[in-house]
Every structure is written in structure tokens, then in C-alpha cells.
Amino acid sequence: MADAVVIGAGPNGLVAANVLADAGWDVEVLEAQPEPGGAVRSDRGAHPGHVSDLCSAFYPLGVASPVMRALGLERHGLRWRHAPAVLAHPLPDGRCAVLERDPHATAAGLDAFGGGDGEAWLRLCRTWDLMGEDVLRALFTPFPPVRAALPLAVSARRAGGLRVLRSLLTPARAFGEREFGGPGGPLLLTGAALHTDMLPETTGGTVFGWLLAMIGQRYGWPVPEGGAGELTAALVRRLESRGGHVRCGVPVESVVVRGGRALGVRTATGEAVRAARAVLADVPAPRLYGGLVGWPDLPGSLRADVERFDWDHATFKVDWALSAPIPWASPEAGRAGTVHLSSGLDAMSVYGAQLATGRVPSEPFVLLGQMTTADPSRSPAGTESVWAYTHVPQRVKADAGPDGVTGAWDEREQDAMAARLERAVERFAPGFRSLIAGRRVIAPPAFPEHDASLPGGALNGGTAMLHQQLVFRPVPGLGRAETPVAGLYLASASAHPGGGVHGACGANAARAALAHASPAGRLLTPALAALARLVAP
Known part of the structure; x- marks a missing residue:
């Protein structure tokens, strides 16, 4: 019998452990898949000579998160690698907006798009210098961030107070067009916001775009040397060095609940695994509530809340093995690890409108990763390992493009959508398709x-929009890892602060378990339960 059983060996589960x-x-960590990592894995599925990352690839939040930094994974074999530039967004006319590690270099490039745009970018950087680290501390701690709140309030006041908050809550496109004269700055901010399921006109998009862009300048958007799986391997090695265990190929079928308390889990083979102190679930909230834990063991009001849980968009991804680097019409794009492909803000807004109305976008906004550019170990010298993805509706109502994609995702529809992504790359890099070796x-x-x-490729564990963040994540309540079942904690991206490989959801769950297991926890547990009933009866 272990002190704690962790369901799922994704990054949050491994951080919690x-x-x-x-x-x-x-x-003891139990993982259904034959290997650990969840979305943080790599293989050679596109070509035997090229390493491809299965789902996630670049890790800006991983290097910025105080949680991940505190683990010291570099001492367990992790090596971060950086591309020469962080992010690029080429345009059809040959211009290219580039996010550099040096803010002044970024600003100089943006000045070519519009006079004064460089200074506008540096104003955003100064705001980050005043409050960015406090934002990170508040974001990656349990909600409400009691200890981090006062320093954040002080730094936010220095940065502009309510005026700054108002700006950060503005839709990304509106903010960018107001602050910049040319398209370069708005493209960088709006494209970064689209890493979530926020659209160019979504309230709060600016805060996500600003956060990712500023992290890129402070920490970069690095990749693990050798593949995403090396980040997972470092987490596993660290855990094993402290006596923890990971068992793969062991799907959990249910959480065992007696008298309102989690006692352990039962696996798909019928094995009972006892947990003396806590069960931590690195699974989506809709899979935990009404799935691993049956409705008879949960409050009746929770069922209606879970039925209203909103997923983020579905994902369509292609991995390529190329015989040579991508022949970008704009050479600056070849320096970036991540490249955003869209002909401009109008096209990005049309893409967002088509997603919102259930249509497969006719001109997809494409996020592309040049992995060998970031990490030369990913493929032989002179070649490139590349991936690209775009979002599609979870429920397809129609195809805004010419291919009649219905959402069946049979071989014909997969080929048609892959060709749509390849045409999007070819548009900015003539000759791209001739280099495809796998x-x-x-x-x-x-x-x-x-x-x-990842149902349908929902990469963020549920929508990032404001109605399902903070005290609303995953359902209206306290925004904490505690669940209605004593000794059971939600440790997945469905919990605050949400998606991204930052480990905070897992760490928050682990800290909650430790707190409730302490002598003071005898008071904490009933107090939080009463408060939860008060705010979400």
C-alpha cells in the first residue's frame, strides 16, 4: 500500500508524484499507456531517421514555471535547446515579424512594419519587467494566490494599475491594432493568443499573447534535446531517485470510495491499489466525475456543472520528415523554432469565425515547429524534422474549404486536410512539398x-476562456485541487491554472494533499468543504 496513488503519468501527474x-x-503512479508522458512523448513515426514529438513540442511555460524550475530536472539529464529566433510570422509580401530573445532586436524588426512600433513593443516589455515574475508566481500557485497577491498588486500598481488590467483583458486583435501602426506587433500577439482556443476577438486574449511573447523573450521557447520524451524521462528519473514508482500499461477503472473518502483505485484487471493518504487524478474532470468516481458518491449539483464543461477546439496535426530545411520565401522564418502561418489579421479573424460556427477553416491558422532548427539531434544534418497543426471544430457542421470535410476523418478527409496544411506552408515556402521524405x-x-x-486533440484540458478559469475551473467553486471526495485531488489541466506543460496543476494537487494530511488539515478539510458549499451550492 502506497501513501498516494497518482492516476496518469502525464507531466502533471509526474510533477505531483x-x-x-x-x-x-x-x-505509485499508474499509467494506461505503455510508456509515461501523456502528451509529452516523442517517437520516429514520420520517418525512422527523424525524431517527431507526438503532441506537445516547445515548452515556454516549462522553463518559466517556478514549479518546474524548482525540480532541477537538468540534474536528471534534461538539456534545453533553443532555435536562433523564438517565433516568426511571415507575410505573403515577404516581410516577416520575428520574436527574438533580445527585446531590442524584436523592436528593431517591428519598426520596419510601422514607425514607432519598436517603442510600442518595448513598452510591453517594460510592463513585463515591472510585474511579469509576480504574474508567474500568482499564476502557478493554488487559487486564490494568497501569498502572491500582495506583491502582484504592488507591481501591477507600479505598471499602471487598472489601466494595465483593462489592456490585458482586451481582445488581442483590438489591442494590437490600437498600440501598433503596422501588422507586425499585432501578428505576434494575436498568434501567441491562438495557442489557446481564444480567438482574435475574445476578451482576455491579450493577456495570453503578452504572457507567451514576454516569456519567449525572457526564457525562450525551448525544446528538450533529443525529443519531448526526454522531459518525461527526466521527471521519471527524478521520481525514481526518491523512491517513487511508475507502472505503465495499467489503466485505472475506478476510484474506490467508502464513507465519502477515496481509499485507492481499482485497475481494469481488477487489481485493488490502496492509498493510505491520497489519490491524485491527472485525468480530465469529465472523466473523473461520473467516470472514475460514480455519481452516487458525488453531490447532485456537480453533474449539471460537469455536463456544462467546455472543451477547447479539436486539433489536426501533421509530422513531416524533410530532406532539406524549409525553403522560406522570407529567410527570417528559417531562424525560428516556431512559425505562425496566416496571410494576416483578417484571415485570422475569418479562421476564428469559421471555428466558432462549426466549420473547418478554409485558410487554417497554422502553427509550425522546425525541430531540427531548434535541436540538431532531431534529424540528420541538412534535413529537418517538422510538425504543424491547426484547430478544427470538435463537432464539424460544414467545411468552409473545397474538400467537403465532414468530421468523419476517414482516409480521404485526412489526406484532404493534410494537403490543406501543406498548401498553407507551400504558399510561404515554394518547393516545400518536394522535400517531403515521410x-x-x-x-x-x-x-x-x-x-x-486529449479528446479530439483538445490540448488545453478544457477551454481557456474566462468563463472556465480561476474559480470556474473546472466547475464553479474555489478553483482548487480539492474534490467533493475527501482524499481525492484533481491534478490535471482541467484544474487551475489550466493547459500547458508547467506542472502547476499537479503541484497544486500535491500541496493540497500534503496540507490535508497534516494536523492542521483536520480543520482545513471541513472549512474548505463548507466554503465550497457556500460559493457553489
Whole structure:
């Protein structure tokens, strides 16, 4: 019998297990897949000579998160690699907006798009210098961020107070067009916001775009040397060095609940695994509530809330093995690890409108990763390992493009959508398709085959929009890892602060378990339960 059982060996589950192991707990992690990592894995599925990242690839939040930094994974074999430039957004006319590690270099490039745009960018950087680290501390701690709140309030006041807050809550496109004269700055901010399921006109998009862009300048958007799986391997090695265990190929079928308390889990083979102190679930909230834990063991009001849980968009991804680097018409794009492809803000807004109305976008906004540019170990010298993805509706109502995609995602539809992405790349890099030596398509139904926490390729564990953040994540309540079942904690991206490989959801769950297991926890548990009933009866 372990002190804690962790369901799922994704990054949040592994971080949670490490935090508990650091506190001296005996921890067992159970993973359904044959290997750990969840969405943080790599293989050679596109070509035997090229490493491809299965789902996630670049890790700006991983290097910025205080949680991940505190684990010291570099001491367990992790090596970060950076492309020469962080992010590029080429335009059809040959211009290219580039996010550099040096803010002044970024600003100089943006000045070519509009006089004064460089200074506008540096104003955003100064705001980050005043409050950015406090934002990160508040974001990656349990909600409400009591200890981090005062420093953040002080730094936010220095940065402009309510005026800054108002700006950050503005839709990304509106903010960009107001602050910049040319398209370069708005493209960088709006494209970064679209890494979530926020659209150019979504309230609060600016805060996500600003956060990712500023992290890129402060920390970069790095990749693990050798593949995404090396980040997972470092987490596992660290856990095992502290006595923790990971068992793969062991799907959990249910959480065992008696008298309102989680006692352990039962696996698909019928094995009972006891947990003396806590069960932590790195699974989506809709899979935990009404799934691993039956409705008879949960409050009646929770069922209606879970039925209203909103997923983020589905994902369509292609991995390519190229015989040479991408022949960009704009050479600056070749320096960036991540490249955003769209003909401009209008096209990005049309893409967003088509997604919002259930249509497969006719001109997809494409996020592309040049992995060998960032990490030369990913493929032989002179070649490139590349991926690209775009979002599609979870429920397809129609195809705004010419191919009649219905959402069946059979072989014809996969080929048609992959060709649509390839045309999008070819538009900015003539000759791209002639370099393809290998290809793998991952359509929405394939994502949960790799990781059950990614239904349709919903990469953020639920929408990032404001109605499902903070005290509303995953359902209206306290925004904490505690669940209605004593000793059971939600440790996945469905919990605050949400999607991204930052480990905070897992760490928050582990800290909650430690707190409730302490002598003071005898008071904490009933107090939080009463408060939860008060705010979400």
C-alpha cells in the first residue's frame, strides 16, 4: 500500500508524484499507456531517421514555471535547446515579424512594419519587467494566490494599475491594432493568443499573447534535446531517485470510495491499489466525475456543472520528415523554432469565425515547429524534422474549404486536410512539398488513442476562456485541487491554472494533499468543504 496513488503519468501527474516524494511519501503512479508522458512523448513515426514529438513540442511555460524550475530536472539529464529566433510570422509580401530573445532586436524588426512600433513593443516589455515574475508566481500557485497577491498588486500598481488590467483583458486583435501602426506587433500577439482556443476577438486574449511573447523573450521557447520524451524521462528519473514508482500499461477503472473518502483505485484487471493518504487524478474532470468516481458518491449539483464543461477546439496535426530545411520565401522564418502561418489579421479573424460556427477553416491558422532548427539531434544534418497543426471544430457542421470535410476523418478527409496544411506552408515556402521524405497524420480521433486526456486533440484540458478559469475551473467553486471526495485531488489541466506543460496543476494537487494530511488539515478539510458549499451550492 502506497501513501498516494497518482492516476496518469502525464507531466502533471509526474510533477505531483515528485512533490509528494520530496515530502517523504511513498508514491505509485499508474499509467494506461505503455510508456509515461501523456502528451509529452516523442517517437520516429514520420520517418525512422527523424525524431517527431507526438503532441506537445516547445515548452515556454516549462522553463518559466517556478514549479518546474524548482525540480532541477537538468540534474536528471534534461538539456534545453533553443532555435536562433523564438517565433516568426511571415507575410505573403515577404516581410516577416520575428520574436527574438533580445527585446531590442524584436523592436528593431517591428519598426520596419510601422514607425514607432519598436517603442510600442518595448513598452510591453517594460510592463513585463515591472510585474511579469509576480504574474508567474500568482499564476502557478493554488487559487486564490494568497501569498502572491500582495506583491502582484504592488507591481501591477507600479505598471499602471487598472489601466494595465483593462489592456490585458482586451481582445488581442483590438489591442494590437490600437498600440501598433503596422501588422507586425499585432501578428505576434494575436498568434501567441491562438495557442489557446481564444480567438482574435475574445476578451482576455491579450493577456495570453503578452504572457507567451514576454516569456519567449525572457526564457525562450525551448525544446528538450533529443525529443519531448526526454522531459518525461527526466521527471521519471527524478521520481525514481526518491523512491517513487511508475507502472505503465495499467489503466485505472475506478476510484474506490467508502464513507465519502477515496481509499485507492481499482485497475481494469481488477487489481485493488490502496492509498493510505491520497489519490491524485491527472485525468480530465469529465472523466473523473461520473467516470472514475460514480455519481452516487458525488453531490447532485456537480453533474449539471460537469455536463456544462467546455472543451477547447479539436486539433489536426501533421509530422513531416524533410530532406532539406524549409525553403522560406522570407529567410527570417528559417531562424525560428516556431512559425505562425496566416496571410494576416483578417484571415485570422475569418479562421476564428469559421471555428466558432462549426466549420473547418478554409485558410487554417497554422502553427509550425522546425525541430531540427531548434535541436540538431532531431534529424540528420541538412534535413529537418517538422510538425504543424491547426484547430478544427470538435463537432464539424460544414467545411468552409473545397474538400467537403465532414468530421468523419476517414482516409480521404485526412489526406484532404493534410494537403490543406501543406498548401498553407507551400504558399510561404515554394518547393516545400518536394522535400517531403515521410509524413504522419494525426487526426482528432487519434489523439485520445495516444492520450485519453486529449479528446479530439483538445490540448488545453478544457477551454481557456474566462468563463472556465480561476474559480470556474473546472466547475464553479474555489478553483482548487480539492474534490467533493475527501482524499481525492484533481491534478490535471482541467484544474487551475489550466493547459500547458508547467506542472502547476499537479503541484497544486500535491500541496493540497500534503496540507490535508497534516494536523492542521483536520480543520482545513471541513472549512474548505463548507466554503465550497457556500460559493457553489
